[in-house]
Amino acid sequence: MGGAAGHMNHPFDLSWVNSGSDLLDFFDRAKTFVEKKGAAAVKIDGVNVSFKVVDGPTGKEFAVDRGSLKPIDVEGITMGRVDQRFPEGHGMRPAIKTLLAILNKSLPNIEKQLAQLGMLDDPTKFLNTEYVAGTTNVTEYDENFLAIHGLNQFYHKIGKSGAAKGMERPGMERPEGVKSASVEVPYDPAVMEKLVKNLAGVAEEYGFKVYSSVPTEKMGDIDYSAVLSEPFTVRVSDDREITKSLEEWLSEATNPRYKTIKLKDGSKTHPLHKKLYLNILNGETPIIDLIEDNDAEAAIYGAVLMHATRMLGNQVLRGLTSPMGDVMGHEGIVMRDDKLFGPSPVKITGEFIVGNIGGGFGQVNEDEEEFEIVDQDESNPPMTKVGPKTIAIIPGAFKPPHQGHADMVRKYASMADEVVVLISKPLKNVRGLPGGGEITAEDSLNIWQLLVGDLSNVTVGIFNDPAIRSPISAAYSIAGPLAEREAAASKVEPSIKPIEPGSTVILGASTKDGDASRWKRAEEYVGEDLILKNPLETAVSPTSRASGEPYSATDMRTLLGDAQNNVVELEDFIGKGNVPALLDILGLGVPLEETSAMGGGAVGGYSGPLASTSVERTPTKKKRKKKKNENIDMSLVNEVFELLIERGNIL
Numbered sequence: 285m286g287g288a289a290g291h292m293n294h295p296f297d298l299s300w301v302n303s304g305s306d307l308l309d310f311f312d313r314a315k316t317f318v319e320k321k322g323a324a325a326v327k328i329d330g331v332n333v334s335f336k337v338v339d340g341p342t343g344k345e346f347a348v349d350r351g352s353l354k355p356i357d358v359e360g361i362t363m364g365r366v367d368q369r370f371p372e373g374h375g376m377r378p379a380i381k382t383l384l385a386i387l388n389k390s391l392p393n394i395e396k397q398l399a400q401l402g403m404l405d406d407p408t409k410f411l412n413t414e415y416v417a418g419t420t421n422v423t424e425y426d427e428n429f430l431a432i433h434g435l436n437q438f439y440h441k442i443g444k445s446g447a448a449k450g451m452e453r454p455g456m457e458r459p460e461g462v463k464s465a466s467v468e469v470p471y472d473p474a475v476m477e478k479l480v481k482n483l484a485g486v487a488e489e490y491g492f493k494v495y496s497s498v499p500t501e502k503m504g505d506i507d508y509s510a511v512l513s514e515p516f517t518v519r520v521s522d523d524r525e526i527t528k529s530l531e532e533w534l535s536e537a538t539n540p541r542y543k544t545i546k547l548k549d550g551s552k553t554h555p556l557h558k559k560l561y562l563n564i565l566n567g568e569t570p571i572i573d574l575i576e577d578n579d580a581e582a583a584i585y586g587a588v589l590m591h592a593t594r595m596l597g598n599q600v601l602r603g604l605t606s607p608m609g610d611v612m613g614h615e616g617i618v619m620r621d622d623k624l625f626g627p628s629p630v631k632i633t634g635e636f637i638v639g640n641i642g643g644g645f646g647q648v649n650e651d652e653e654e655f656e657i658v659d660q661d662e663s664n665p666p667m668t669k670v671g672p673k674t675i676a677i678i679p680g681a682f683k684p685p686h687q688g689h690a691d692m693v694r695k696y697a698s699m700a701d702e703v704v705v706l707i708s709k710p711l712k713n714v715r716g717l718p719g720g721g722e723i724t725a726e727d728s729l730n731i732w733q734l735l736v737g738d739l740s741n742v743t744v745g746i747f748n749d750p751a752i753r754s755p756i757s758a759a760y761s762i763a764g765p766l767a768e769r770e771a772a773a774s775k776v777e778p779s780i781k782p783i784e785p786g787s788t789v790i791l792g793a794s795t796k797d798g799d800a801s802r803w804k805r806a807e808e809y810v811g812e813d814l815i816l817k818n819p820l821e822t823a824v825s826p827t828s829r830a831s832g833e834p835y836s837a838t839d840m841r842t843l844l845g846d847a848q849n850n851v852v853e854l855e856d857f858i859g860k861g862n863v864p865a866l867l868d869i870l871g872l873g874v875p876l877e878e879t880s881a882m883g884g885g886a887v888g889g890y891s892g893p894l895a896s897t898s899v900e901r902t903p904t905k906k907k908r909k910k911k912k913n914e915n916i917d918m919s920l921v922n923e924v925f926e927l928l929i930e931r932g933n934i935l
Contacts, residue, residue: 293630296539296556296589300626304534307589311596313624314632315506318604326498326606327615327631328431330414331751333380335387336360336407337398346387348380349410351465352765353443353451354812360407363388371760371809375751379417382490383430390486397479401435401471408455412436429493432480435471443813465767468629498606500617506603511595518584519567534592537585545579555586558638559778565591597634673701675783677762678792679755681708683723686857688835690735691827692792697739700790704762704780705732705744708755718845723870730869734862745776756802760809763789769811785813793823829856847872
């Protein structure tokens with residue numbers, strides 16, 4: 285879920301799921317649970333927001349709380365303070381105003397229920413909700429609505445570092461080892477249903493519907509046998525694979541959720557990581573070339589558990605329907621049952637667990653909103669440097685990116701530990717190609733690979749949040765209060781680790797035409813636990829084209845309108861030898877002038893081998909030798925690894 289409500293467990297996150305056999309036990313319990321009509325609830329793919337009741341100048345009123353230690357969050361973002369908390373252009377600004385208007389207008393009618401829920405005089409308790417206004421991350425809904433998932437309460441917290449040091453957030457006592465911002469607390473479902481009913485009339489006036497728990501109903505048999513018998517192959521090396529049925533793998537797998545694994549490039553990640561899982565699933569890089577030998581087993585078992593959670597989860601969802609349609613059309617389901625699953629709610633998301641992921645394996649980073657680990661600090665692998673560091677953030681639509689942009693990135697890469705390039709997704713494409721073609725965010729990501737693929741400390745990602753469309757707002761979310769930036773980091777694809785408290789933030793800007801002025805309100809939005817460098821002092825001078833003219837995306841798009849006759853000029857924008865790759869990305873074909881020069885070699889911009897990089901690459905298809913699929917025990921894996929390593933050393 286992200287935000288103040290914290291993250292909801294996947295099956296493999298549960299404390300009692302310590303092996304593949306335990307995971308099978310979970311899905312047997314889930315099958316029993318969902319056969320009860322209305323037992324499970326639909327998991328909505330919306331924007332998470334937390335509403336609490338505070339004392340206003342004229343009495344009780346609703347407020348939003350983003351879960352940070354900022355005074356405005358602790359005190360509550362009331363209607364009159366929305367513009368102070370969310371910058372101009374932030375997608376949440378109009379939506380939050382509408383939802384607060386609905387709640388405040390309804391307050392006299394729901395005051396009794398708020399008191400029964402314990403919210404009326406306790407601002408540490410809040411309604412955990414998601415709203416949909418238009419399209420969401422993945423799912424398209426045909427209505428605007430507010431879904432109230434339940435009642436949560438904040439844990440007590442005192443800031444320990446940065447500007448938030450000493451700041452206090454009231455709340456219930458935090459159990460030892462718990463890191464989440466809040467916890468779901470018990471409430472009377474009948475009371476919540478009454479509250480929703482009393483909200484509905486006012487919400488309809490504003491074009492919204494209100495849901496509490498959207499129940500599910502079984503519509504078909506749930507059968508795991510076919511999935512469990514399917515083969516799952518692990519590519520150990522270029523000439524060795526291990527293949528077993530999913531059931532066989534699960535019978536021997538242990539849950540590595542508390543481990544951290546080291547990759548060959550020196551970076552670290554979590555074994556239950558969706559990009560690592562997809563790499564192992566697709567065999568893109570052999571285990572021997574990807575993971576340090578001692579961590580291979582944890583990586584394999586992590587992939588096995590994720591694959592089982594995905595495939596078995598799909599079987600559960602396919603067997604369910606709801607008043608909002610088939611469950612497969614939503615994010616998934618939520619289940620609550622202390623006896624079956626434990627005290628915390630658990631979600632089954634099926635295919636959604638790997639939603640919105642591109643191919644390739646760069647520097648693996650997660651949580652998507654949609655992939656949370658038990659320990660949030662390990663849900664994304666750390667960047668190269670552990671602890672506080674200097675992070676430069678460069679946002680934009682980049683339609684398309686060019687050498688001028690790349691030069692800025694290179695300059696910031698020399699002064700920061702990490703550079704994060706954020707590709708925003710505007711609601712409307714107003715910068716199309718001549719002839720009507722569109723440059724998508726995915727196109728921009730692939731073009732960035734051509735430009736900065738040699739920079740190991742640069743991460744390029746698409747910021748995918750339907751509520752935040754402006755580049756500036758995207759940057760503020762990434763560098764906002766801790767709870768906000770944890771949720772925002774998961775919206776970047778490929779996702780990034782949230783910026784750690786105490787880190788220094790640089791907001792990218794050019795010295796030309798007062799570009800740095802767009803960050804004039806940065807201090808209001810950057811997290812108080814971070815150190816913000818003055819954008820006027822860190823702005824970099826722009827580079828110029830060979831002709832002396834400035835680089836312009838508009839000029840580049842014009843040249844692309846007649847690419848066949850503009851190869852040389854386009855090379856000035858994208859790098860020598862990169863034009864064929866650029867046109868292939870954009871679906872414009874390859875200039876005739878270039879076909880003879882391509883030969884059988886690569887068309888990338890760097891003739892030598894690239895350094896390790898966090899920028900995803902589209903994998904090239906190579907002819908492989910026919911591999912030998914073998915069913916062998918994991919007991920042989922170490923022997924295989926040792927032989928391969930020995931052979932590699934000899935070679």
